[in-house]
Amino acid sequence: MSTYGFAAMLAPRSVAIVGAGERDGSVGRAVMDSLRAGGFAGAIRPVNRKYEKIDGEPCFANLAALPETPDLVLIATPPETVPAIVDAAGACGAAAAVVLSAHLGRGEAEPIGAARRAARRHGLRLIGPDSIGLAVPGKNLNATLLAHPPRAGDLALVTQSGTVASAIAAWAHRREVGFSAILTTGRSADVDAADTLDHFAADIHTRAILLSLHRVDDARKFLSAARAAARVKPVVVLRTGRHEAQAEEPQTHTGALARPDAVYAAAFRRAGLLAVDTLDEMFSAAETLRRQRPFPGRRLMIVANGRGIGALAADRLADQGGTAAEASPETLEAIASVRHGTSTNPIDLGVDAEAQEYATALGPLLACRGNDALLCVHVPTARAGARQTAEAVAGAVAEARRGGDRKKPVFAVSVGEDAEAAAVYAKAGIPLFATDSDAVDGFLHVVRYREAQENLMRTPASLPQEFKPDLETAKRLVRQALAAGQSWLDPLAVKALLGAYAIPMQPCLLAPDGDAAAEAAWPMIARGEPVALKLVSPDIVHKSDVGGVRLGLTSEADVREAAARMIARVRKLRPEARITGFAVQAMVPRGNRRELIVGLAEDPTFGPVVVFGTGGTAVEVIDDRALGLPPLDLRLAADQILRTRVSRRLEAYRDVPAADLDAIALVLVKLAQLAADLPEIRELDINPLLADADGVLGLDGRIRVAPEPPRLRAQSEMTRSKPPLSPLPCGEEAGGGGGAGSSAAVPSEPPPNPSPQGGGETPLRPTDSRGQRPTWHPRFAIRPYPVEWEREMSLKGRAIRVRPVRPEDEGLFAAFFAEIDPEDVRLRFFSPIRHFNHAFLARLTQLDYARAIAFVALDADENSERMLGAVRLHADANHESGEFAILVRSDIKGVGLGYALMRMMLDWAKAEGILRVEGSVLAENRAMLAVCKRVGFRSILDHSDINTLKMQIDI
Incomplete structure (x- = not known):
């Protein structure tokens, strides 16, 4: 349903409170008091069969007894009573209900499931359970349990957690920050974060959206709404519970690296959302977005009345990956009379600086083209109070703008709370922060939001047209493994499957025992190539944990001895493990090659995830990785690579040429394609993947497979069938064209289920330039190119x-x-x-x-x-x-x-x-x-x- 019913829900003419009472501290009483205190102009109807009147106002026995149909019903009753009340609200024609009650369970057999079904029968929008209500300050609607009535403004706040909403609202109350709306979705039986994003993205009264969530239930719906919203206004997202344990223990390095918090971060980045980790960061983002619109550039110049406080801000900027601006010699000359010391950023005005000295410094710095934004840090002293300095800064900014200079953003820090200084900065439209860290974070939030917008608008490179995977071979290998009851492909099958996608792997030979391994190794040893011996067992994923890898073997005797030692060690550590043999590979000279890891993991919420990072046996300890959601193109893959520390080692240094970044990026794109083509693949890693100026080469790979769930298989086959194309009569003309008009109005009744496609169409055979079948699969959170x-x-x-x-x-x-x-x-x-x-x-x-x-x-x-x-x-x-x-x-x-x-x-x-x-x-x-x-x-x-x-x- 998405935004269906939102208009009446957020601008109700009348509100009914089921469970209203006279007892102080009760939920029903508290929300009724909030409605009254907020000045709601519509009818407020308490519903409780125990009372005839509450505070002198008539109280009704049930919703059917109300003199008018309520647009909004607030429910504060025991959990077991909620489904029947929801059904009654829908039957009487209400548009929406907010379930303030908690403990309705989780499954469809619990009260939450019955309430959801009742709401859907009537087309009633349902918020909660576990909600603390909603507020639209501009319409004097405060149907919440918040301690203070929120002010009107242009920030929309959407949270799953009532306590997080309360904390943000309390901060906003102290800072006089206003909201276009506050909505707490709780457990989201119906209205969820995606619905609210769709609504507030189109709301002309909302300039930015603050979103706090714990989890996403429908990844595809959420990402679609988030990407649409982020294109039109800033969306700041705070996820709670980021470090909760994974539900299922991963079996590969890539699975371990794809922790839920990292997957969520990758999803937020892909959607263009501005992700923050703490409430303090969200407050900084809210303060910045309230006063400062996105601007070009990322170079920050810091001005402070003291080297120490300025250096703290500069340190924070460097720690967070920001860019310090450089002042031109002409600018430094222009501010020489007020500048102390030799530092060019931060600019030190001295602890004895007066307010006017800020204005003297700001004039040339605002005109300088060497910086994109200014941060003024002030610690009040006997020579310059907070208000006087604020007036000097605001005056200098206003003077620069009157002089025709572009509106360069200015951020301010005034250490210590000062209401008069805050009022001056607020009037001037300058974001004010209590600490240098908050200010730097606020600056970087705007920078990263703008960069996210640029990324959404960046044109990606095309895939090489000659890339055409051997899909039949890949599918045959997976089918054979599943038919044999295997969960893991053997090394030869891994190499063949990756070869079907043109991902180069070092050749290997399989041997059933130590003697056969020595015989297989002999031709390599005779050529002067040391060999690597690796244990092959369907029960042991990490061979190094049991001593199952030996490198640099130079004789047949070494190979036999290594094989015997491996078997003995496995029998001691993992006596139940099956040993099917050994893999023998010629050692690859490392030279200038860098060790990387690439692969696929399966996230329960967002589906397949492409992993890239630093390779080797200690990948989980080093934890240098970046994740991406398929589908990927070369630009997205390159961006994923650049988000890792190892990317710096891929550049040229000393006499080492740069690695082939395009070849690495292409491997990531191919893995994303593989995830679409082969839904039976659950985990995959290539570790290490060696990269140098000549390309890439994988040394070891693992692939875990499992049957595709029947429900997903049926959906997948439906999406792979060719959509119809109606027959075309000849001779039709079209010139010019029609432009899209305004959005259609939301219908007054819930939409019926779409009817099945009728006959008369002539299905045509799919046409694919690369000879591939359609690539959309229900596991994907983002729909690929159709x-x-x-x-x-x-x-x-x-x-x-x-x-x-x-x-x-x-x-x-x-x-x-x-x-x-x-x-x-x-x-x-x-x-x-x-x-x-x-x-x-x-x-x-x-x-x-x-x-x-x-x-x-x-x-x-x-x-x-x-x-x-x-x-x-x-x-x-x-x-x-x-x-x-x-x-x-x-x-x-x-x-x-x-x-x-x-x-x-x-x-x-x-x-x-x-x-x-x-x-x-x-x-x-x-x-x-x-x-x-x-x-x-x-x-x-x-x-x-x-x-x-x-x-x-x-x-």
Whole structure:
């Protein structure tokens, strides 16, 4: 349901409190007092059969007895009574209910399950249980258990934990920080974090979202909503319980490295969220985002009245990976009269500095192009109080801005609480912090948020087109292992499977015993190559733990002796373990090669995870790793590599050339593809993976397999089938295009289940440039590029290729708009547009395929791709309706491309269960109106604009 019912829930005309009472300290009494104290203008209806009146106001026996239908029902009754009350709330027509009660259990057989089912029967939105309520200060709604009524502002606070919400609200009360809304979801029987992100992303009263959560239940839904929200406004996320133990003990190094906290961090990063670890960091982020918008650059200049306090700020900046600015000689000369010592950052004004000396220093520093932001740290002294210094700083900033300088951000620290100084900084719009650490963290929050936005807008490189995995071989190896009852592939199968994905591995030979191992090693030894001997056992994953690896063996006798010692040691340490033989490999000269680890792990929430880090036997102790969620492209893989400490060793140093980063990144992308193709693979690691300037080579690999769960298998097969494409009549014309209009209104009734696809479609065989099957799988938290929607078609003898838009298509769109008729552009965008910048084109080409699609038509007869047109559809948050837009080149009118694209877009909407498609078209765009009419759209007059028609079709 997503945002269905949110309008009434957050702006109720009347509120009913089931469980209201007169006893002080009771939940029902407390929330009723909060509503009254907040000045709620609507009706407040207590419901409790034990009372006739409460505080002189009538009390009703049940919800059916109320004089009007409540929009919002607050429930504060024993757990076992909650499902019946939820059912009654839905039956009387309420829009939402908040369950303040706790201890409703977890499973469907518990009260929480019965309450959820009752809510769904009636289309009632349910918050909680274990919620402490919701508040919308701008509407005087405070239906919470908070100690202080929240102020109105532009921060939305969403938490699963009531205590975290209370702590943030208490901090906000002290700092006079306001909220557009506060919503505590508790155990999220219905409304969850994803729903709230979808709502507040579109809320014009919300400038930033503060999110605190303990866990995510639906990873795909959450990430889709989070990525959409992060594109339009800052989202700060704090996860509680980050270091809880893993539910299942991992069996590989990559599994151990992919701890839940690291996976969540990778997911937040992928979604563009600003993750913080503590409440203090969240407070810093909230203070910064309240006063400071994102800005270009990351170089910070620190000014302080003392070397020590300034150095603390500089140390914090360095520790957190920030960048210290450098002052130009001209700037240093301009501030020489107030600068003490030789430090150029921080700038020391001296402990005896007066307030005016801050203003003297700030003028040249604000004008200097060598820094991107300033931090003014002040410790009050007898010569300069907090208020006087605040006035001097605010005055210097205002003067610089009046002089035409760009609005360079300024952050302030005033050690010790001073209300007058805080008021001065607040009026000037300068974020104020109590400590230098908080201020540096606040600065870095804005920097990292902006960088996250840039990452979301960055155009990735394409995969090499020649990469084509041998999928049949890989699947055969997995099937054979499962049929034999194996959980782990043997070394030869591991090498063959990775070879099917062109991941190079050092050859190895298998031998059943020590004598056979010595015989297999002899040709290598004869060539002067020392050999490595490794134990092979399906019961021993970490061979080094039992002495199962011997290196540098140079004779047959050494091999026999090593094999005998291994067997003896295993019989002592792991007598139950089965020994199937030994693997023999020629030793690889290390030279300049760096030891890495790469692999796959399975997270219970987010599914497959790609792991990269420092390799070797002590990988878990070193704990230098970065995680990524598939699907990956080369840019995402490169970013993952750069987040590790070992990435610095991959660069050139002394006489050692740089390692081939592209080759390493390509391995990560191939592993992500492997995870999509082979859902039976549960864990995989290659350790070590050696990397140097010539490429990569794996020395040892392990792969654990398990049957695909039946439910996931059925879903996976459904997604792999070809979506339909309706038959196309010839001769349809389309020129110009319709631009998407405003979002459709939320329906007054819950949507019915989408009907199954009807007949009449002509399914076409999937077209995949790399010969692969569709890559989406239910385990993936992020839907990959939908290769199953690629098409080859012939329209009036013209060969045309249609495929979903990819992020790397930005250049294709830029060339298309450069040669398109300006009149067609005006018809599509409703106004002339002369320049399409990177941010605009990125929004057209970087899609969340879970809620939007765009198809691009290409001329299949040309060697180079030439864009002929495109259609796009963006679903609303409820996934009930979608808005379309289409643009086709004028010089190919008459071949039916516009009609073909529209039908393909509608087929996608049907496959996704979208119920209605609509869009706005200029009344003068007769060609587009004709296409819409033939497709089956109906036209509705847009009363807000007589020059526009709204086109609508039910799927």
